[in-house]
Amino acid sequence: MSILLTGRFDAGERDEWLALLRAELPGETFVLEPGETVDIAVVANPPAGALQGLPRLALIQSLWAGVDKLLADASIPAQIPIARMVDPAMNEAMAETALWAVLSLQRDFFDYARQQAAASWQPHPQRRADELPVLVLGRGQMGTTVARRLAANGFHVVAWGSRDGPLHARLADAAVVINLLPLTPATRGIFDAATLAAMRPGASLVNLARGAHVVDAALLAALDAGHLRHAVLDVFHQEPLPREHRYWSHPKVTLLPHVAAATDARSAAAVAAANLKRFRAGAPLEHLVNRARGY
Ligand code: GLV
Numbered sequence: 001m002s003i004l005l006t007g008r009f010d011a012g013e014r015d016e017w018l019a020l021l022r023a024e025l026p027g028e029t030f031v032l033e034p035g036e037t038v039d040i041a042v043v044a045n046p047p048a049g050a051l052q053g054l055p056r057l058a059l060i061q062s063l064w065a066g067v068d069k070l071l072a073d074a075s076i077p078a079q080i081p082i083a084r085m086v087d088p089a090m091n092e093a094m095a096e097t098a099l100w101a102v103l104s105l106q107r108d109f110f111d112y113a114r115q116q117a118a119a120s121w122q123p124h125p126q127r128r129a130d131e132l133p134v135l136v137l138g139r140g141q142m143g144t145t146v147a148r149r150l151a152a153n154g155f156h157v158v159a160w161g162s163r164d165g166p167l168h169a170r171l172a173d174a175a176v177v178i179n180l181l182p183l184t185p186a187t188r189g190i191f192d193a194a195t196l197a198a199m200r201p202g203a204s205l206v207n208l209a210r211g212a213h214v215v216d217a218a219l220l221a222a223l224d225a226g227h228l229r230h231a232v233l234d235v236f237h238q239e240p241l242p243r244e245h246r247y248w249s250h251p252k253v254t255l256l257p258h259v260a261a262a263t264d265a266r267s268a269a270a271v272a273a274a275n276l277k278r279f280r281a282g283a284p285l286e287h288l289v290n291r292a293r294g295y
Contacts, residue, residue, distance in 0.1 A: 001029070001036055001039045001040075002028070002031045003029065003039075003042055004041045005018055005044075006044075006046050006050055008041045013165070013265070017063070017265050018030060020265055021042065021273060021289070024072055024269055034052065036182070039058065039059070040279065041061070042061045042272060042276075043061070045064050045069060048098070052075050053273075055254060060082045061082075061083045063263050064084075065085050065086065065087070065135075065142065066182060066183060066210060068182070070082055075281060083275050083285055085272070085287065089264035089266070090261045093261040094145060094261035098149065098208065099172065101178070101206045102132065102134055102155060104174075105204050106132045107126070107127070108253050111124065112142070120143070128202045129153060132156075132175045133176075134155045135160060135174035136150070136160070137160050137180060138159075138182070139160070139161035139164075147159045148222075151273065158192050158259065167190070168198040171198040172199070176203065177203060177204070179208040181209050183212055183213060183294075184295055186292060186294070189213070189214075192218050193206075196218055196219060198219065201229060202229045206236065207232045213251070216237065219284045220247075229252065230253070231254070234259065235258055235260075
């Protein structure tokens with residue numbers, strides 16, 4: 001039996017994972033190509049079809065928190081269990097990114113960056129944290145960590161999860177909406193024209209989850225019309241974001257290249273290894289994905 005490590009890794013990242021996983025699981029054989037002996041796949045956002053040719057595959061451990069691409073991959077048999085990554089260091093990184101975005105909106109730092117480019121010296125009135133109500137969408141590990149960090153910094157935070165009733169009713173109160181929902185059939189395109197219209201005039205959207213949560217044309221229209229103040233976007237329908245996309249140069253958009261919270265191999269290798277040890281021991285697995293729920 002062997003463990004396949006595959007997916008999309010930045011330079012040197014795959015070797016780092018391999019070394020850390022080998023150190024955690026010294027008795028295991030790791031391979032980098034599909035084969036007959038593989039019964040576990042440890043994957044980082046693999047392209048569709050990457051897990052074909054694995055007749056003994058019995059467990060997929062994701063190194064990514066979001067498993068929407070794995071669930072959409074029709075070549076993966078539905079009965080094979082998939083475990084998500086839940087990495088405390090990743091949750092903290094997400095909280096840092098959310099805090100940066102909300103602080104920047106509170107204190108107008110995105111405006112000052114724009115003004116610097118135009119050599120414009122123009123102070124704005126200083127707002128307090130509690131003057132900027134924040135709505136966090138998603139009550140999972142990340143949403144909860146983000147909400148706690150923002151509350152600790154003096155922001156008035158309301159959390160919403162899909163079981164909490166209609167979203168639109170909550171939107172009107174928030175000056176900043178932070179999206180940390182999983183991408184599922186129910187949440188795809190959730191930020192459409194109607195949802196954006198339900199947001200308070202002058203509110204800002206921070207999308208740290210998946211690009212497909214947002215209808216781009218509707219968001220651009222809401223920004224252009226002056227209904228929304230700013231959008232902070234880490235994720236996109238197509239990544240890398242195409243060079244010609246309007247987001248790149250839009251004055252009301254601050255964008256990041258999907259870096260809001262990377263899995264931290266130094267902590268997450270142990271998280272993944274612990275699950276694989278449970279699997280080998282026949283013990284219950286952690287963070288299993290519920291296909292019906294979609295995450
Ligand atoms: C990153 O987007 C992840 O899902 O881990």
